[in-house]
Amino acid sequence: MSDPFVVVGGDAAGMSAASKAKREDPDREVIVFEKGEWVSYAACGMPYYVKGEVEELDDLVAVTAEEFRDERDVDLRTGHEVVEVDTDAETVTVETDDGESIEQAYGDLLVGTGASAIEPPFDGLDLTGVFTIHDMDEADAIESYVAEHDPETAAIVGGGYVGVEMAEALDARGLDVSMYEMLPRTLQPFGEETARTVEDHLRDQGVELHLETAVQGFDGDVSVETVRYKTDDGGEDEAAADLVIVGVGVAPNAALAEEAGIELGPTGAIATDDYGRTLDAADGSTLEHVYAAGDCAEADNVVTGEPDHVPLALTANRAGRAIGATVGGDPTQTGGTAGTAIVKAFDLGAARTGIVDEEVAREAGFDPVSVTIDAPTRPHYYPGGVKLSVTLVADADSGRVLGASVVGRDGVKRIDTVATAITGEFTVAELQNADLAYAPPFSPVWDPILTAAKVLRGRMEDD
Amino acid sequence: MSDPFVVVGGDAAGMSAASKAKREDPDREVIVFEKGEWVSYAACGMPYYVKGEVEELDDLVAVTAEEFRDERDVDLRTGHEVVEVDTDAETVTVETDDGESIEQAYGDLLVGTGASAIEPPFDGLDLTGVFTIHDMDEADAIESYVAEHDPETAAIVGGGYVGVEMAEALDARGLDVSMYEMLPRTLQPFGEETARTVEDHLRDQGVELHLETAVQGFDGDVSVETVRYKTDDGGEDEAAADLVIVGVGVAPNAALAEEAGIELGPTGAIATDDYGRTLDAADGSTLEHVYAAGDCAEADNVVTGEPDHVPLALTANRAGRAIGATVGGDPTQTGGTAGTAIVKAFDLGAARTGIVDEEVAREAGFDPVSVTIDAPTRPHYYPGGVKLSVTLVADADSGRVLGASVVGRDGVKRIDTVATAITGEFTVAELQNADLAYAPPFSPVWDPILTAAKVLRGRMEDD
Known part of the structure; x- marks a missing residue:
């Protein structure tokens, strides 16, 4: 029987990993140490609790501590703070709320310590x-x-x-x-x-x-x-x-890892490989059984291929789940990030993916070209359409789509089309040829994303 | 001065081609023969005219005949039916509403004769x-x-x-x-x-x-x-x-082309190459100056790579526009089709892309595996979410995404994510790792498309 899978931090990355590991390998002991009391909550929902749209704070909890313990058989210990990691001895030192100190051996370890508000x-x-x-x-x-x-x-x-x-x-x-x-x-x-x-x-x-x-x-x-x-x-x-x-903004909680001799990346977050494994700061070698995920860790940017720190919920959930699968015997890559984000601002929605800023694109070695177009979300004759502004950015040399931003009263989830195209390393011409859905209640014949691609491609040819 | 670009049929494909050719090469004469009186209209909007949501039939006309003539300098001749094409002499024979017969030489020809209701x-x-x-x-x-x-x-x-x-x-x-x-x-x-x-x-x-x-x-x-x-x-x-x-259903209006010795494809529509050029039925050689596009023509299915007949508006518009660019001196591929379609049925939306039917997938040589999941369009705590059902189909051998179908009261434009993934030949694992946008007003952390990919991937690994 191998030593338990120990998870530090009971939020998105940690609880996704714990649940998935337990599903993959029900016999493996999984222990989660969470220094606070809240686990697996939707931080992104907090503004809507303050607003009054979400009635109870508890509503933001996706899975309760009791459910993790009773239904998922995860040994979840709240009020337990991991204060030291020893990657040689493969142990963690834990302090409890009532002043006790515990040493716990691990077979695999996930550092999911999150980030803190600056x-x-x-x-x-x-x-x-x-x-x-x-x-x-x-x-x-x-x-x-x-x-x-x-x-x-x-x-x-x-x-x-x-x-x-x-x-x-x-x-x-x-x-x-x-x-x-x-x-x-x-x-x-x-x-x-x-x-x-x-x-x-x-x-x-x-x-x-x-x-x-x-x-x-x-x-x-x-x-x-x-x-x-x-x-x-x-x-x-x-x-x-x-x-x-x-x-x-937020800063990664990387001190615990740093003190344990785990390498931090260029962003100040914990460096990881494709499977979310960490590296030994002393010699750069892979720490085979020490993983990091979520807001404390880096992920590869799919546009630049470079390590990036994008502390967002999907990245954390996905990486945690992948590490849980890997630890449970099914090696799974954590996936990169396109930095896709979406925000509601009163009656507007705004979304972005990849590299939008031309300055940032140039720093990453690209020759950016971009357009911003306004297009309706429905044909002129069909009721309910609104104006969507789409900014699309590409690399003039390769033709590759680098990023996009959209804003409007409706339809901003269309950013997903560009996020998917970026993951697939589409050129603007390929994006323009994507066969998107059209019927008057849903879109004009040329979806606004396609119109942006069409206009950008025209501009690139003129140059 | 080369002979004019002659277009047969004044709807989506034809008028897109005429407009684009004129923009690319303003000195080139462009003549469109349309046997009826309506041009460039949104056929997909007709049910909403009958319903009463679109007030005037004229509202469905994207660009009027006068605008084509006066603003775009296209020689648009309504009430002119092309009754014969001679690809050796490079002429068409036209009959007018008042019984006149005209012979017109062409430098390039586009057959955009559309389809008819069966x-x-x-x-x-x-x-x-x-x-x-x-x-x-x-x-x-x-x-x-x-x-x-x-x-x-x-x-x-x-x-x-x-x-x-x-x-x-x-x-x-x-x-x-x-x-x-x-x-x-x-x-x-x-x-x-x-x-x-x-x-x-x-x-x-x-x-x-x-x-x-x-x-x-x-x-x-x-x-x-x-x-x-x-x-x-x-x-x-x-x-x-x-x-x-x-x-x-509809059948392609391919008789004019067939009688001219232009090859029809396996679907009964006009066969075309990547640039929309037609073939000589006698020897299979490319007819360099004779194009076909829209509901009368085939397009390559991006999943199977085989010719397909998908008489939809975007395919027609895109192919027409590409041919207009090619004729105007900027060779442009017409793009394939994923057969993406979307329909409103009272309060429901339904959409599809690629190959959804397992039987059809098997006939195309795939080993299909599929799941159907129900997922909310927003987190449980945020108001306004509805249930979306997603069916996702993949090839068990290659892991490649073959198609999807979604149905729900909202959010069915998410089919575009899968349509884009199909164009990029994504595997299910790659789709699962697409960095889609999350915030409570727009989506759960795992977008329903990602949830479907996650569940399908799990099923594929279990097999």
Whole structure:
């Protein structure tokens, strides 16, 4: 009997791996150590809990701890924090909530420690009413704060997708929302065209946007009252804010692995091979029985072929599941990432895949060419169509599709067509020839994605 | 100055080719002969005109005859029927509505003669109130008949997508609708699982379904009053029907080409090469300047690699446009077909791509394996999700995705993901690793297409 499969972290990657390993090899002991109490929850649903569309926080839990234990026979131990990994002895050291210390041997190990919200060096981060939003307890705390303190003004620091989703949520709760973004635009990875459309829509919805604005800190007595930021002329200004959400991104929780001598990649997340196995930092050799997956780990970008850190749910679930299969005796590659993402911003949807930004494409060694087209989601004569803007980016040398971004009130899941084409390394001509579905209630004859490909191809030939 | 580019037929393929050729080479003379009066119309929109959702028949015209003539400088001649093609002399003979006969030399020729509705040998086809629906005049006639004669019962003969769309349209106009299908199921190319779901929904909507029922004919005095059909015991029965739509499929209009010595393919449509060029039936040599496209022509099936006849709008538009580019000096392949189709049936959508039927897959030399899964279009906690059924078919030997069918109240455009994967010759494992977009308002973490791939892959490994 081999030593157990030990999983560090009970969220998407960890629980997917544990469940799959147990299904593949029911006799194998599977132990999951989770330092908190929540397992297998949909972090992406948290803004909708704050908004009030999801009634109970528990609704976001895909599979409960009891179900993992009773139905899936996973030895799930919440309140257990792994504080050390010894890859030579093949053991982990665990501290429990009640101060106990345990040493546990493993046959295979998965590091699924996730990521944490970045906390920039702002003054006043510890004032009441200042939150990040990266776990269920924080979502709970924000919801309670809104319900109990009835704040009137919210400052959201960071214009990424979490910021945009929280703007919608807090607006729905009746707050006046301001958003502060240090860069010249929101939704950085979605490209300029899509970001501008979303920004116009946010302003239409009453969100006060401060772009290229560096927040300095938060002031107040016990609770936050104002947000302080740099002005164009180098001075400082402040604005009322009795609720603050800091959403400036996440950083991989890679310290446990790093301290164990596991190699981190160029992004600062844990380096992995095609099967999610980690490497020994000392000599670069593969640690055959030590895997990493989810928000703490890298995945290969399917466009560049280079390691990337895209902390998104599907990547984590898929890699976890693949590692569970591998550990259970069915070697399975974890798959790459195209960085596909989709976000709802009030009445708009925005989505992106691959490389959208021409600057980023050039840095990756491509010669990017792109178009942005507006096309209807249905023929002009059929009711219910809306305008979809599609930005499509390709490499002028090879003709290969590099990425896309779409934005509109409907139909943004069409990004999946481009994500699939990218995985298949399609040229623009091949994408243009994809046989997509047409009937008036669903699409014009030329789907907007095909129209974008058609126009981009025309431009590439003219050059 | 080369002889003009002559186009036979002014619909999707023909007008796309004419417009594109003129854009590529504005000095080239482009002449289109169209025997009717309607050009460049959306045949797929006709059921929605009958239904009343499209107000004017003219709304279905994408580009008017005047626009082609004045803005695009295309010499469009309606009421001109090409009655003979001489590929040696490189001329066509044209008869005009007023009995004139013209001979016209061509430098390049496109045969875009379309398809016609099949009229089975039913008694009473010429009774008033019996219609096929394949052109604008018929759509107009049906709409007028409903408006003026106020029929109460409709019999639809044929359970293909036109039949299903007309059932919805006539139900909306207040008629009691019965549908007669000779085969054991409707929507044959959509596979059994999807067809059964649609059939249940049709019955829920009050459509009386007669499967495996051979219609014999129609009876009435001047106007149709009843439909007569064979019963299970070999006898005959009849049912009231004061409006009849015969929609049992279309046949390519290939006679003009055949009489000119142009080769027809195994499907009975005009054979073409990768650029849409036709072949000499006498010796199989390529007719360099004679093209065919649209509903009269074959296209290569991307799954089988064999010639196929899929008379759908996108195939016609794309091939026409490619031929226009080629003729204009930019050689462009017409692209294959995956047979992707999508249909609205009352509140349901159904879509298909590739090979769905296992029998058809076996005939094409594959060893098919398939699954049907039900999955939600959104996470359980987010409002507005519906059940989507996905049937995914693969070849057990190669692992290659062969086809799919989906049915549900929303989200059926997801078929495009599989259509794209088929074009890229993805295996099921590759499809499972496609990085599709996830956020709660748009999809569960595992998109239903990915779930189907996951389950099918599991099944393939177990075998």
